[in-house]
Amino acid sequence: MSFWASLALYTPLLLILYTEIHPIQSITRCCLPDNFRSHMDVTGGFLSNDGPRFVDSRVLLYFDYPTQRTRTETTVHLPNGLTFLHTEIADFGKHRVFKMDGANCRESHMNASIQERCISGDAQLMSSGYVGSPNNPLNIQTWRFKIPGTDIINYRMLTLTSPGECLPVLQAEHGFLDGAYSAMTYIISDVRINHAPRAVFDPPLNTCVRV
Structure with missing residues (x-):
């Protein structure tokens, strides 16, 4: 199998x-x-x-249903032993997601809906x-x-x-x-x-x- x-x-x-x-x-x-x-x-x-x-x-997960937003923080481990923090903030009400790696931040559109409470x-x-x-x-x-x-x-x-x-x-x-x-x-x-x-x-x- x-x-x-x-x-x-x-x-x-x-x-x-x-x-x-x-x-x-x-x-x-x-x-x-x-x-x-x-x-x-x-x-x-x-x-x-x-x-x-x-x-x-x-x-590390954050949920706020009244504003339809979530935040996740993940420590990424690279093959060379270095690490960095990857953060994502999803604004489901405005259909936007922000992805941050250190000082870099990217904003993009998304169509997903927040998971039902x-x-x-x-x-x-x-x-x-x-x-x-x-x-x-x-x-x-x-x-x-x-x-x-x-x-x-x-x-x-x-x-x-x-x-x-x-x-x-x-x-x-x-x-x-x-x-x-x-x-x-x-x-x-x-x-x-x-x-x-x-x-x-x-x-x-x-x-x-x-x-």
């Missing part, structure tokens, strides 16, 4: 492992916080014109249960849905903090985007509610170049 076929099979199996299935009617669809910060470990790969590309990185009505509940020790469990819901406008299947694992409110735990997706196959897993940790100040979403407009 090829690497890509293995990833496609592994992703849904990982998400339902050690969880107990319940009827979807017994589960309340929940929403993420309006504003939060977290760490995110990204693993997977995709096909490009140069062949398979693999991804293995740790990202709440579990949508067409999402399918795959499992509900827990991970970890029965004496100290982390209760988990796993939802499956298709990303609108794409062929990507997305799985979201969430833990309820109160009725109707939840925090992200893990997300995985696989499918074809622009004709190329992609399979990615995002492990989310250290979620801090209301720890994404609006200032972190402001790009350095005076130094950004439109491309």
Whole structure:
């Protein structure tokens, strides 16, 4: 079996492992916080014109739903041992994305939409249960849905903090985007509610170049 076929099979199996299935009617669809910060470990790969590309990185993630903006900070490791910080600010409301490497900043147009804050009505509940020790469990819901406008299947694992409110735990997706196959897993940790100040979403407009 090829690497890509293995990833496609592994992703849904990982998400339902050690969880107990319940009827979807017994589960309340929940929403993420309006504003939060977290760490995110990204693993997977995709096909490009140069062949398979693999991804293995740790990202500092900021979300602000009221202004429809996100920010990611990734430390990039070069083959020569040097590192630099790559930052992306996405303004989904204005369809702009800013990519910064050191003092360099590039602004470009984008058509993507911000990920939905709440579990949508067409999402399918795959499992509900827990991970970890029965004496100290982390209760988990796993939802499956298709990303609108794409062929990507997305799985979201969430833990309820109160009725109707939840925090992200893990997300995985696989499918074809622009004709190329992609399979990615995002492990989310250290979620801090209301720890994404609006200032972190402001790009350095005076130094950004439109491309």
